[in-house]
Amino acid sequence: MGAFFYSWGACQEVTGSKHFVDTGQHTIMIDAGMFQGRRKEAYKKNTDLPFDPSAVDAIILTHAHFDHCGHLPYVTKNGFNGNIYCTPATRDLASLIMLDSAYIQEKDAEFARKKGKEFIPDPLYDDADVTVALGQVVAFGYRRTFTIPGATVTFYDAGHILGSSLVVMELTDGLTIGFTGDLGRPGLPILRDPQMIPAVDYLVCESTYGDRLHDDIKDAEDRLGAVIGRIVETRGKLIIPAFAVERTQEIIYFLHLLKDRGAIPRELPIFVDSPMAISATGIFRMHPECFDAETRQVFLNHNRNPFGFEGLHYIRDVRDSKELNRMPGPMIIISASGMCEAGRILHHLRNNIEDESNTVLIVGFMAENTLGRKLVNREREVNIFGESFQLRAHVESINAFSAHADYGEILRYLDKMDRSRLREVFLVHGEEKAQLSLKDRMLDAGIPKVTIASYGQQYPITRKS
Ligand SMILES: [Zn+2]
Structure with missing residues (x-):
């Protein structure tokens, strides 16, 4: 059976990043972000998992923002017991952010109860659950290729926040998929500029500012x-x-x-x-x-x-x-x-x-x-x-x-990339207007195929023959 890509989050929206590569034998999850937004609605999306965490073989974390790592303790609590891979800086920042979230969730529930509110958002996880998730983390530095079930993986600096990475995954049959995570910008203070990844067959690309340019x-x-x-x-x-x-x-x-x-x-x-x-x-x-x-x-x-x-x-x-x-x-x-x-x-x-x-x-x-x-x-x-x-x-x-590349910076990054193998770009992590605009710009720039990933839909991925 062939491989495919799908997402259970950050599809035509910017929170809840949860992307998957199914190799036919293994399921690899990229990011486990929390949904944010209207409270009740987000709470329901965060509570009902549309996938079975115990069937996931490995999780890769691109960076420590809450909408990329905030759901991890809930996923481990519900049966995921494989390794969670990220850079050392991402592990440390994610620890801080997940513990802070456990604290805020507890306070929110307490407040709602005290005020006699109808909707009590019971915490999705507590400190102890965060500790369990942290115990599953295995950290690798940039450009240190490592093996996970069904693939080898390399992190490149995404220049977005400390420890953030672009992820390149090579499946056992040689098929390669790149993930931008959140793509940073050249010239940001402290951080390196986004590093170039090698040629890939597929690229899963963020699109937060697909229709906007930032000030210099x-x-x-x-x-x-x-x-x-x-x-x-x-x-x-x-x-x-x-x-x-x-x-x-x-x-x-x-x-x-x-x-x-x-x-x-x-x-x-x-x-x-x-x-x-x-x-x-x-x-x-x-x-x-x-x-x-x-x-x-x-x-x-x-x-x-x-x-x-x-x-x-x-x-x-x-x-x-x-x-x-x-x-x-x-x-x-x-x-x-x-x-x-x-x-x-x-x-x-x-x-x-x-x-x-x-x-x-x-x-x-x-x-x-x-x-x-x-x-x-x-x-x-x-x-x-x-x-x-x-x-x-x-x-x-x-x-x-802004720590996110605007459309000009995304297109310049793609322009410098070796695109000789590139078959398709999947757009995630963006609102509809930004995604439609970026899709057009990418097609104009000669990207052969651009797909706006929709929630839960499976897309076959194959090597160029
Ligand atoms: Zn981010």
């Missing part, structure tokens, strides 16, 4: 410097909501460069107020093997820590976090969550957005209906903890930080 990352540092210039002048506070993993470290890295070259005052205090960001930064420090040449050149060769410098303070304690309210500006506060939906950032926004000398800097995508989106839209009045606040602080956005 090169401008981000200068724009950040300009925004800081304003709060130095007004003696205000700069509040930056940022995801704890990757975005926070990128901002810290840029702030370090700005201080080094004297573009912002050396004594300006910077506070990273997020326990998870502190843990994530510790993991970044442990994985210099994932850094690009520039980071090594600027910092590591001089025995310096890119994530530690004069004036930078990490805050774990809630009391210290509250203390920031009483301190006068100018200062910078970086805090989670990234979309301003929960966490300490809410306290900082509540205390600072009514003062026009302050600035809120948006550095990430803000989904609809989040407080973050309302700030981007500069709504005059916003609700925080059930109270109404006047938005008088300045709001600035820098759109250059």
Whole structure:
């Protein structure tokens, strides 16, 4: 029997990544991501598994984002007992993210119960389940080819987040399939540019920004410097909501460069107020093997820590976090969550957005209906903890930080790839509009066949005869 490819997630949407290669003898799963979105609907999709985890022989993890690794403990809990393969940095970040999710799920259920809500989202897994999943992880560095049931596998740096990989899988009959995971962008701070994979027969490609182009990352540092210039002048506070993993470290890295070259005052205090960001930064420090040449050149060769410098303070304690309210500006506060939906950032926004000398800097995508989106839209009045606040602080956005390749960057990557064997590209991890647009652009660029993967549909994959 021939091999085939199918997906049970991230089909015409961007969450819940779960892709499969059935070799005829073995079932290999790529990523085990959680679905996110409307609560009840996502909860149902996450609870009902459309496949039998005990029939899966191996799982490969492309990177540690929640929508790629967040479902792992549930899959192992429901019968998967094979190995989970990923890079060492992905293992460490995934550990942090899965444990955090177990904690949040427990708190959510508790809250719903206490409020007497009709819908109680019972946790899909707890700490103990995460520990079991972590015990099944086998880590390999980039370009270290290893064997799994039915295939050999090699990781290449995807340049998306620390430890992220493009995966190349060669089945025992020689058929090769590449997976972009989430494809990064050239020029991102800290990380290497996406590495080129060798020729493959099939490519499973993400398409998040299949219809969009980003601002140039090169401008981000200068724009950040300009925004800081304003709060130095007004003696205000700069509040930056940022995801704890990757975005926070990128901002810290840029702030370090700005201080080094004297573009912002050396004594300006910077506070990273997020326990998870502190843990994530510790993991970044442990994985210099994932850094690009520039980071090594600027910092590591001089025995310096890119994530530690004069004036930078990490805050774990809630009391210290509250203390920031009483301190006068100018200062910078970086805090989670990234979309301003929960966490300490809410306290900082509540205390600072009514003062026009302050600035809120948006550095990430803000989904609809989040407080973050309302700030981007500069709504005059916003609700925080059930109270109404006047938005008088300045709001600035820098759109250059995206960790996903835009369509131009995806097409340039494909253009440089050896496509002599390429038979078909499957598009996953994108919304319909982005996928249709990217499909057209790929066909125009000479890709022989482009298929938008649909949920659960099986696609035969064969070698060129
Ligand atoms: Zn990702």
